[in-house]
Amino acid sequence: MTMVSIALLPGDGIGGEVMAATVPVLDTLVQRHRLPLEYQVLPWPATEWHRQHGSMMPDDALDQLLGYDALLLGALGDPGPLDQPDRYHLPDSISLAPLLTLRKSLNLWACERPARYYPGVPCYLSDPRARELDMLVIRENSEGEYAGQGGRLRAGTEDEVATQLEVFTYAATERLIRHAFERARQRARERLDEKRVRAFTGPGGETRESQVCLITKRNAQAFWGDLYDRVFQQVATEYADVATHHELVDAAAMKFVQCPWRFDVVVASNLHGDILTDLAAVLAGGLGVAPSANINPADASVPALFEPTHGSAPDIAGRNLADPRATLFSLALLLQWLGERLGERLGERSDATDGIKSSNEKNRLFSSAGHQLHETLIADLAAGHPASGTDAV
Amino acid sequence: MTMVSIALLPGDGIGGEVMAATVPVLDTLVQRHRLPLEYQVLPWPATEWHRQHGSMMPDDALDQLLGYDALLLGALGDPGPLDQPDRYHLPDSISLAPLLTLRKSLNLWACERPARYYPGVPCYLSDPRARELDMLVIRENSEGEYAGQGGRLRAGTEDEVATQLEVFTYAATERLIRHAFERARQRARERLDEKRVRAFTGPGGETRESQVCLITKRNAQAFWGDLYDRVFQQVATEYADVATHHELVDAAAMKFVQCPWRFDVVVASNLHGDILTDLAAVLAGGLGVAPSANINPADASVPALFEPTHGSAPDIAGRNLADPRATLFSLALLLQWLGERLGERLGERSDATDGIKSSNEKNRLFSSAGHQLHETLIADLAAGHPASGTDAV
Ligand SMILES: CC(C)[C@H](C(=O)O)[C@@H](O)C(=O)O
Ligand SMILES: CC(C)[C@H](C(=O)O)[C@@H](O)C(=O)O
Numbered sequence: 212m213t214m215v216s217i218a219l220l221p222g223d224g225i226g227g228e229v230m231a232a233t234v235p236v237l238d239t240l241v242q243r244h245r246l247p248l249e250y251q252v253l254p255w256p257a258t259e260w261h262r263q264h265g266s267m268m269p270d271d272a273l274d275q276l277l278g279y280d281a282l283l284l285g286a287l288g289d290p291g292p293l294d295q296p297d298r299y300h301l302p303d304s305i306s307l308a309p310l311l312t313l314r315k316s317l318n319l320w321a322c323e324r325p326a327r328y329y330p331g332v333p334c335y336l337s338d339p340r341a342r343e344l345d346m347l348v349i350r351e352n353s354e355g356e357y358a359g360q361g362g363r364l365r366a367g368t369e370d371e372v373a374t375q376l377e378v379f380t381y382a383a384t385e386r387l388i389r390h391a392f393e394r395a396r397q398r399a400r401e402r403l404d405e406k407r408v409r410a411f412t413g414p415g416g417e418t419r420e421s422q423v424c425l426i427t428k429r430n431a432q433a434f435w436g437d438l439y440d441r442v443f444q445q446v447a448t449e450y451a452d453v454a455t456h457h458e459l460v461d462a463a464a465m466k467f468v469q470c471p472w473r474f475d476v477v478v479a480s481n482l483h484g485d486i487l488t489d490l491a492a493v494l495a496g497g498l499g500v501a502p503s504a505n506i507n508p509a510d511a512s513v514p515a516l517f518e519p520t521h522g523s524a525p526d527i528a529g530r531n532l533a534d535p536r537a538t539l540f541s542l543a544l545l546l547q548w549l550g551e552r553l554g555e556r557l558g559e560r561s562d563a564t565d566g567i568k569s570s571n572e573k574n575r576l577f578s579s580a581g582h583q584l585h586e587t588l589i590a591d592l593a594a595g596h597p598a599s600g601t602d603a604v
Numbered sequence: 605m606t607m608v609s610i611a612l613l614p615g616d617g618i619g620g621e622v623m624a625a626t627v628p629v630l631d632t633l634v635q636r637h638r639l640p641l642e643y644q645v646l647p648w649p650a651t652e653w654h655r656q657h658g659s660m661m662p663d664d665a666l667d668q669l670l671g672y673d674a675l676l677l678g679a680l681g682d683p684g685p686l687d688q689p690d691r692y693h694l695p696d697s698i699s700l701a702p703l704l705t706l707r708k709s710l711n712l713w714a715c716e717r718p719a720r721y722y723p724g725v726p727c728y729l730s731d732p733r734a735r736e737l738d739m740l741v742i743r744e745n746s747e748g749e750y751a752g753q754g755g756r757l758r759a760g761t762e763d764e765v766a767t768q769l770e771v772f773t774y775a776a777t778e779r780l781i782r783h784a785f786e787r788a789r790q791r792a793r794e795r796l797d798e799k800r801v802r803a804f805t806g807p808g809g810e811t812r813e814s815q816v817c818l819i820t821k822r823n824a825q826a827f828w829g830d831l832y833d834r835v836f837q838q839v840a841t842e843y844a845d846v847a848t849h850h851e852l853v854d855a856a857a858m859k860f861v862q863c864p865w866r867f868d869v870v871v872a873s874n875l876h877g878d879i880l881t882d883l884a885a886v887l888a889g890g891l892g893v894a895p896s897a898n899i900n901p902a903d904a905s906v907p908a909l910f911e912p913t914h915g916s917a918p919d920i921a922g923r924n925l926a927d928p929r930a931t932l933f934s935l936a937l938l939l940q941w942l943g944e945r946l947g948e949r950l951g952e953r954s955d956a957t958d959g960i961k962s963s964n965e966k967n968r969l970f971s972s973a974g975h976q977l978h979e980t981l982i983a984d985l986a987a988g989h990p991a992s993g994t995d996a997v
Contacts, residue, residue: 288823311824320821335861337730361770361827371774373828381764428875430681430696431704434754435766461882466856468728468886482821486879489854493861562699 215549215577218279218514219252223259223306224523225533226285232535233283233542236584237399240546244580247573248315251279256309258290267309273316280553281545282313282516288523301333310518311359314352317513319505322350322389323544324488324520329330331592341494343472345409348400348491349391349483352505354383355435357481379435379480386444388425391478392450392506395421398475399452411454411475417455423447426479426487428460435480464490465523467552492520499534500592502541504548515548517541535590543585550578608942608966610908611672612645616652616699617916619678619928622692625928626676626935629977633939637973644672649702651683655692660702666709672868673946674938675706675909678931681916703911704750710906712898713776714783716937717881717913724985725889727859734887736865738802740791741884742784743877745898747776748828750874772828772873777835781818781903784871785843788814791868792845804847804868812847816840819872821853828873844949857883885913892927893985895934897941904948908941910934929981936978943971 221230230252241248253275254260256267265286269275269545288306313319328334328344335341361375399421402408411422425443429436440457447455458466460483466473467490479487480524492501498521506515519537527533553574614623623645636639646668647653649660660680662668669675681699684691706712721727721737728734754768792814795801803813818836822829833850840848851859853876859866860883872880885894891914897911912930920926946967 304826307823334730335731337728357824363827363831366830367834369774369778371831373772373831375705375770375772375825377768377770379766379768381762385762428878430700431750431875431878433697434756434768437759438756438764438766441760461878464879465882465886466893467884468861468883469890480822485824485854486857489858490861490883493858497862498858525617 213247214248215248215280215553215573216278217248217281217283218276219250219283219285220256221252221285222257222287222523224286224288224290224525224528225521226257226287226523228285228528228531228533229519229535229538230283230285233538236539237542240580240584244576244583246576246580248577255494256287256313258288258299258301258306261301261305266455267306268312272309273313276313276317276514279514280357281549283538283542283545284310284313284516284518286519286521287521288525289338290523290528292525303521309359311551313516314505317505317507317516318510319507319513319516320351320353321387321506321508322352322488322492323394323441323504323506324348324350324484324501325544326488326491326495326501328495329500329589329592331595332500334496335493336471338470338540340470340472344491344494346471346474346477346491347394348479348484348488349387349394350475350479350488351383351387351480354378354380355481377432379438381438381442384438385446386437386509388423388439388442388446388478391423391476392446392453393508395423395453395476396450409475411456413451413454419452421452422454422475423450424456424458424463424474424477424541426460426463426477426483428483430459439480448522460487463487467491467494487519496592498537500536500540502537502544504541504544506548511552515552517545536592537582538589543581543588544551546577546581546584548581550574550576550581554575606640608639608673608946609671610642610643610674610676610938611669612642612643612676612678613649614645614678615650615679615916616679617679617683617918618914619650619680619916621921621924621926622676622912622928622931623676626931629932630935633973633977637969637976639969639973641970649680649706651681651692651694651699653828654694654698655781660699661705665702666706669706669710669907672907674907674942676931676935676938677703677706677909677911679912679914679916681918683916683918683921685918699739704752706909707745707898708897710900710909711746711903712900712906712909713744714780714899714901715743715745715877715881715888716787716897716899717743717877717884717894718740718937719881719884719888719894721888722893722982722985724988727889727894728886729864731863733863733865737884737887739864739867739870739884740787741870741872741877741881742787743872743881744776744780744874746874747771747773748874770825770828772831774831774835777831778839779902781816781832781839781871782837784869785839785846786818787866788816788846788869788902789843802868804849806844806847812845814845815847815849815868816843817849817851817856817867817870819851819853819856819870819876821876823852827882832873853880856880860884860887881913889985893929895930895937897934897937899941904945908938908945910938910941927983932977932981936974936981937970939970939974939976939977943969946970 221227358378364372411419413419427436501520507513614620751771758763804812806812820829894913900906
């Protein structure tokens with residue numbers, strides 16, 4: 212039978228702990244749902260791997276990862292405070308680099324970070340409507356402010372000039388914005404199924420069931436602001452059923468706090484998305500429950516990468532304080548993504564020996580396992596259970 | 605007698621309304637405190653000026669402005685919705701450009717945005733400690749992400765590439781960070797006078813009465829992250845009495861919501877500062893009460909520019925809904941700044957005919973007028989008075 216194989220990458224700091232809490236949950240799901248799934252735990256990317264081998268990942272890491280159907284990462288980053296001289300310390304620019312390398316080299320150009328408020332998690336906002344928060348921030352994941360270009364002239368002197376070049380292309384902008392509109396439609400359909408209709412205002416004042424809000428800083432960074440604007444208007448004409456909106460990134464940060472219930476799908480550049488997703492995560496109860504998906508919506512042959520939005524939290528690592536639920540929510544997204552995309556992925560691989568289950572059936576298996584994990588996690592939160600991985604199924 | 609002269613620049617949209625509410629307050633203050641102050645209302649920068657003259661400001665605008673001791677701006681930006689064809693519409697890139705031009709050309713390299721919670725304003729956060737919010741965000745105002753360099757290759761086609769170059773220099777970084785430490789010290793002194801001591805943790809766990817938190821995104825934008833880090837550490841050695849801290853901009857956005865009471869002085873790049881000050885403003889009750897000061901701390905000969913943090917709010921302009929208090933709080937900052945810097949400014953101007961008041965006395969006059977306006981505004985908020993300019997003194 213064609214097995215689906217996923218790689219678990221615990222990484223650094225609390226990454227190991229949250230992954231250790233996730234493995235038994237995954238085992239239970241595999242058994243209970245008879246998932247044709249095998250997994251492997253990889254010792255890299257990790258600071259410990261760097262200590263032993265001089266790099267965060269082996270040279271053929273990308274090739275190896277391409278052999279999996281999906282990836283689940285714990286967290287990366289220097290796992291200890293600087294005043295512990297025995298520790299092996301790496302600057303963030305080295306220890307975190309694999310995150311950006313994986314996103315870029317696997318061409319996972321969209322980062323999806325759903326933020327929905329579930330009863331039982333802390334609510335930082337005083338307005339009761341803040342509990343209606345249900346947004347999906349889609350972040351550009353392949354270029355922009357993270358293009359990695361620039362340098363330091365006369366570095367280390369009093370005449371130093373440091374530059375960082377932001378690079379935005381039509382192609383990357385178009386696919387991102389189109390994906391945002393697709394997701395908006397899909398969310399409206401799903402809400403309809405659950406009889407949870409939301410209302411947004413279309414251009415002529417009419418009602419729309421979903422919305423895409425574009426984020427830019429076009430009043431100060433006009434070069435790419437213009438590009439984003441043009442592409443957004445262009446793509447929007449093909450989605451007359453979706454309401455559109457624009458916010459400057461500074462105003463968006465404010466409105467996330469003032470009226471988070473007004474947003475549906477939000478689409479933003481790499482850096483704006485980075486800031487706004489942390490903000491959205493805290494409004495949904497904090498990083499302890501904030502999952503993320505790095506995907507290539509146009510190419511199911513690339514394994515998607517799922518990770519909690521939190522980092523390696525060196526301050527609490529090793530003290531069993533980390534909340535594994537962001538990783539578990541990410542696993543739920545992973546299973547749901549397999550459910551969506553597996554047919555496409557396995558198309559060429561499934562053969563005559565795979566008599567038991569058709570792709571469609573497999574899709575359903577994974578979808579329902581992901582859905583059940585998600586529902587269990589929510590019920591767990593509502594019941595006020597302490598953060599704990601093994602209770603989650 | 606040497607008069608102090610300030611320019612009032614109402615600008616666009618609600619700028620006119622908030623300035624109209626501010627003028628009588630200023631008149632009252634001048635009378636009551638016998639301020640040797642005269643003011644002039646300028647019809648530019650403004651969209652209406654552009655309609656008549658083809659540019660937002662006259663060619664000699666900067667020369668004219670340099671003749672004033674301080675500037676108070678209302679707001680800039682296209683004053684009407686796009687579906688009103690009779691209106692004169694300008695893109696933000698033109699109508700807002702004077703803001704950035706004034707900051708850069710007058711070399712007002714620090715933007716100070718105090719955010720303090722005062723009873724009577726809406727509190728968006730549920731944690732009661734959020735009412736202890738009292739931070740000063742100091743934003744780089746002359747370079748960085750707002751350097752304005754870059755362009756569009758193959759603009760308007762499907763092969764477009766848009767770039768935006770971020771430029772950071774040692775000189776601008778050093779003066780900014782040094783100013784942040786100076787302000788931290790000053791705030792600690794002022795708190796001591798008011799017997800409001802705060803405690804922050806120094807490097808060895810000892811207590812410090814003030815703190816500077818540096819914001820970067822050094823894990824993804826290492827070129828200038830390294831520069832900021834190095835300068836911060838260097839300057840900090842000269843301010844052993846001030847605690848230091850670092851946050852990544854995404855984590856900072858989160859912590860502003862989770863524990864805003866932990867921040868004292870926050871120092872950030874132009875774009876990070878833009879986003880974080882809007883966020884801080886909303887935590888302090890919203891843009892209706894958020895003032896800002898664009899200053900050159902090293903050169904009192906340049907007139908500083910004060911402005912509410914809000915924009916021209918075309919959606920509510922002309923309906924008498926705008927809250928003038930952000931402008932009034934900005935006026936209070938302006939008067940206090942004159943109180944601090946007037947001696948230096950007037951040094952060469954005051955002459956024998958100026959027999960009545962020494963610079964020091966004038967300083968005190970302005971400081972106390974600014975202080976009284978500030979206190980009256982706070983009392984007004986606490987009393988729950990509706991937003992209204994003329995009640996404020
Ligand atoms: C209008 C805009 C260019 C400006 C900025 O980004 O600096 C504004 O948002 C502000 O914060 O003063
Ligand atoms: C670690 C860092 C480079 C990363 C990012 O900025 O993308 C992180 O903050 C995230 O949001 O996944």
